[in-house]
Amino acid sequence: MIKPLLIFLLLPFAIFAQNKSEKRLLKKADKIHARAYTVDTHADAPINMMDMEGFDVGAKHKYEEDGTQIDFPRMKEGGMDAMFFAVYLAQGKRMPEANAEAKEKALKIFKKIHESVEKNAASVELVTSAKEGFKAHKKGKIGIFIGMENGWPIGTDLTNLKMFYDLGLRYITLAHSFNNDLSDSSGDPEGDEHGGLSKLGEECIAEMNRLGIVVDVSHLSDSAFYDVMRLSKAPVFASHSSCRALCDVKRNMTDEMIKTLASKGGVIQINFVADFLKKPSADVAVSIKTIRMQTMKAETSPEEKKKLNAELRQIKYKYPSDVPTVKDVVNHIDHVVKLVGIDHVGIGMDMDGGSDVIGVEDVSKIKNVTIELLKRGYSAKAIRKIWGGNTMRVLAAAENLSKNM
Missing domain, CATH: 3.20.20.140 (Metal-dependent hydrolases)
Known part of the structure; x- marks a missing residue:
């Protein structure tokens, strides 16, 4: 019983350390962007x-x-x-x-x-x-x-x-x-x-x-x-x-x-x-390619392109493992x-x-x-x-x- 209790007690400190580390990185990134x-x-x-x-x-x-x-x-x-x-x-x-x-x-x-x-x-x-x-x-x-x-x-x-x-x-x-x-x-x-x-x-x-x-x-x-x-x-x-x-x-x-x-x-x-x-899975790749090729056609209207791009986003987020980070x-x-x-x-x-x-x-x-x-x-x-x-x-x-x- 002692080990789970110890983990429970230390968890807030781990989260605090992680947040502190993230804040330090963001501060460093801010400094880089200020000069870059x-x-x-x-x-x-x-x-x-x-x-x-x-x-x-x-x-x-x-x-x-x-x-x-x-x-x-x-x-x-x-x-x-x-x-x-x-x-x-x-x-x-x-x-x-x-x-x-x-x-x-x-x-x-x-x-x-x-x-x-x-x-x-x-x-x-x-x-x-x-x-x-x-x-x-x-x-x-x-x-x-x-x-x-x-x-x-x-x-x-x-x-x-x-x-x-x-x-x-x-x-x-x-x-x-x-x-x-x-x-x-x-x-x-x-x-x-x-x-x-x-x-x-x-x-x-x-x-x-x-x-x-x-x-x-x-x-x-x-x-x-x-x-x-x-x-x-x-x-x-x-x-x-x-x-x-x-x-x-x-x-x-x-x-x-x-x-x-x-x-x-x-x-x-x-x-x-x-x-x-x-590279997405085979089925997702086919769907993405089909939609993308349609959006690239000169005759596709702006309204159609907007709908197709919305459809593309939905396909990707239906399969989160295929979306890059x-x-x-x-x-x-x-x-x-x-x-x-x-x-x-x-x-x-x-x-x-x-x-x-x-x-x-x-x-x-x-x-x-x-x-x-x-x-x-x-x-x-x-x-x-x-x-x-x-x-x-x-x-x-x-x-x-x-x-x-």
Whole structure:
């Protein structure tokens, strides 16, 4: 009888010690975020800004109520200093009329981002370089960079690149889930069309290098990835990808790809989409893939996409063992660090585009990632590199190459 009684008496002290330890870690995480320049390389907030009636990115929302994950107040609350807002379009038909329509839709997204930043100018700033990002941070302002997910709006006219660059574009994910005129995609059910990059895609890389636009290899087929690595004179990154060794899906990068990326000074930013972090069971995987492919079709309406995404969340939470936690995220970070070192990993959460991690339900909770990194022995210096330092190095390298070409 003495032993159970002793455990009962000691239990409050154990809980107290645990709470004290958690508070100490949170305090340390707060200090790190106060000094760090935290950057997320892939944020799909513009989807809600464009498609959700009445959605205001400058007002605080609740994930539990509307399923959204990003707004400026929650960025501030979480200690997120900057995000690359994605100009995203699902791949549609590849013909002159459709390309022109894609361009116009992209321009509307650029306009919406600019308007939202201007509306919140007291606390938010559009930034287009590492230097501008750091300056905004010193002023206490959130920085909004712009990336493009899917090069479809470029069409077959590479002069569009300069126009998009002038609007603030600083990276392009060449293709999305289907092949386009620039590149093969890892997700196209028809397989490779160009055997990697097309001739136009190769010319696009050269023009992006000239302008200082980072090439993003996320979503690309393996052969297209290696074409980019062969052709780009500037370091590139994978704005929202994870490790195939830990989760065997084509969207993720193999160890050999990560080594090649790192050898050229690049960075893989870990994606927080559930099925790219932790492979779900077979039945769940089929359901997730079916819904995801439907949401990616250009003809799917915003209302249908909202219903499909809600259905996707329900499927995942019906099977909690298939939903990743913060530990799964850091497992992928650990894998990259062990493989190629601390200088080649970052974070691209894909929030509002499928991100679904227990513990980081929205951008206000990103310090839970920092806490897990601290638990595993990462130094403050290493965490600052992961949370933005490595990404800013790649952006600055692309800028410097452009200036010297």
